[in-house]
């Protein structure tokens with residue numbers, strides 16, 4: 099294999115840019131070949147008032163059978179919105195059967211934001227994700243997901259000791275490098291990275307804007323940069339800047355995600 103071929107496992111939401119519809123263009127933009135395993139097909143993401151949902155759990159074993167016949171392997175895995183607990187055992191099977199040697203597993207738990215679970219998720223899903231994260235080399239929870247995973251109180255006003263305590267506990271239960279996203283300090287926003295040694299913050303200006311799908315953009319850009327040799331802090335800085343630029347390029351919240359196309363188009367000389 100020339101470059102890195104990553105398998106990204108996430109839902110395919112037909113409308114409202116998130117998950118695979120952002121992971122694919124972002125991974126490609128940063129030079130990583132992306133293969134996909136769609137976990138479900140939705141009419142649109144779950145922040146619209148209603149959605150249809152086709153769970154693909156039953157199809158995945160058929161896909162795996164043929165991947166095996168064709169000797170397909172991956173040099174990394176990026177997991178996002180999985181949707182159902184039944185997909186998690188299938189992800190573990192993929193790590194066992196389709197990994198090249200040393201292929202890193204990067205998991206964004208992708209089940210909540212702003213102190214709440216996304217529609218359709220419950221404590222059972224969170225518990226299953228807590229278990230799956232033990233297979234990860236790097237985890238990318240936002241602060242909401244981090245607190246649900248630990249059964250801790252979600253706070254919007256906090257100090258360094260609070261987030262560093264959370265990062266430490268997540269490291270204890272998963273053994274992974276912990277990258278907590280959406281961390282706010284002194285009016286800035288960014289990530290706290292904890293690899294079991296020191297704490298590293300990657301912070302920059304916060305825009306007074308919110309859009310769903312930005313976590314998926316962050317995860318894809320972070321992963322591509324990391325796979326291409328950037329340190330976790332460098333990968334966070336690039337991914338954070340991309341999210342900032344995308345939010346800046348997007349009008350107010352409209353349900354359709356951020357306009358990353360404008361950002362990428364403006365970079366083409």
Ligand code: PXL
Nearest residue numbers: 116117143144145179216311
């Ligand atoms: O961006 C996270 C996400 C991914 N997939 C689906 C979602 C959401 C957030 O709401 O609904 C289907």
